[in-house]
Amino acid sequence: MKPAPFDYVRCANVPEAIAALSGDEGAKVIAGGQSLVPLMAMRLARPTLLVDVNDVGLDGITVERDVIRIGACTRHRRLERDPVIARVAPLLQEAAGLIGYPAIRTRGTIGGSLVHADPVAELPTVLVAAGGFVVVRSGAGTRVIAAVDLFTGFLDTTLEHDEIVEDVLLPVAGTRHGSSFCEWSPREGDFATAGVALAIERDDDGRCVALGAAACGLASVPLDCSTLLAAVLGETSASGALLRQIARVMRADLAGDPDRADLVGLLAARAVHRAFARSDERSAAAA
Numbered sequence: 001m002k003p004a005p006f007d008y009v010r011c012a013n014v015p016e017a018i019a020a021l022s023g024d025e026g027a028k029v030i031a032g033g034q035s036l037v038p039l040m041a042m043r044l045a046r047p048t049l050l051v052d053v054n055d056v057g058l059d060g061i062t063v064e065r066d067v068i069r070i071g072a073c074t075r076h077r078r079l080e081r082d083p084v085i086a087r088v089a090p091l092l093q094e095a096a097g098l099i100g101y102p103a104i105r106t107r108g109t110i111g112g113s114l115v116h117a118d119p120v121a122e123l124p125t126v127l128v129a130a131g132g133f134v135v136v137r138s139g140a141g142t143r144v145i146a147a148v149d150l151f152t153g154f155l156d157t158t159l160e161h162d163e164i165v166e167d168v169l170l171p172v173a174g175t176r177h178g179s180s181f182c183e184w185s186p187r188e189g190d191f192a193t194a195g196v197a198l199a200i201e202r203d204d205d206g207r208c209v210a211l212g213a214a215a216c217g218l219a220s221v222p223l224d225c226s227t228l229l230a231a232v233l234g235e236t237s238a239s240g241a242l243l244r245q246i247a248r249v250m251r252a253d254l255a256g257d258p259d260r261a262d263l264v265g266l267l268a269a270r271a272v273h274r275a276f277a278r279s280d281e282r283s284a285a286a287a
């Protein structure tokens, strides 16, 4: 099928894009087009106007003390390859590299992935696990939305029609940080069936003092699993007993399809194992 007819405007700055969105109820932002264009081709989306934000200057990466600010139009490929992201947000780097295949990652953007809000997408899961935020702007001003308040259901967010995501904010990883994104897909490059994003922070004695975790593929939004993984807090290593306990707890306590809960339990145990190993490597490199 071909898309329904639409108009197109390529904006030079954010106010211009907001004005274009506000002036047409059927208007939609287009960034990488990797999710919106397929929906349009299937006529599941019929925007009357596409507001192109690729030239509005939203593709920077800056570290501000303990927060990393990523422009909404930053491509997945850059997240995958940028050395600053690798150092301060390794969970995001790993997750970006798991999205589709290189052609998709070269066009797709972090803002587009978050607003598209696919329940099996990697980046919304990372945002929830890391306790991140998005900064959105409209004619009424700017507001900051926490990850847990952004996703409301299948392909749905709390964003208003005339709001544009400008930036994504994530905490900067500490020197004893460890993280892992573990997922399972039927074929390489396919969307995952389910996945787990995990980030841990450890103290100088190697004890896990903080963790954030989220799972995709179980519900219509990424599920915050931090409480289910509380057994990891205080641990100095990923012992076999701990990993078995995690798989068991996840399997028992996650609602929905039991096979998927089983899968997520195994992925969570694997994520804990890798996060400790990576934290050890990071500490050794920093010493």
Ligand SMILES: Cc1cc2nc3c(=O)[nH]c(=O)nc-3n(C[C@H](O)[C@H](O)[C@H](O)COP(=O)(O)OP(=O)(O)OC[C@H]3O[C@@H](n4cnc5c(N)ncnc54)[C@H](O)[C@@H]3O)c2cc1C
Binding pocket: 028, 029, 030, 031, 032, 033, 034, 035, 036, 037, 038, 053, 072, 073, 098, 099, 100, 101, 104, 107, 108, 109, 110, 111, 112, 113, 115, 116, 118, 120, 121, 122, 123, 163, 164, 165, 166, 189, 190, 191, 192
């Ligand atoms: C074959 C294929 C495989 C894929 N595999 C995966 C995968 O494994 N994992 C995965 O997560 N994704 C996958 N994707 C989707 C891909 O990651 C998209 O790039 C991403 O979901 C959307 O980013 P985009 O920049 O292309 O957004 P677009 O398609 O341009 O837009 C998506 C939505 O976001 C809105 N939007 C975009 N930017 C903004 C903004 N700054 N402010 C407000 N609204 C905005 C648009 O209006 C639209 O509603 C795949 C896509 C394809 C075609």
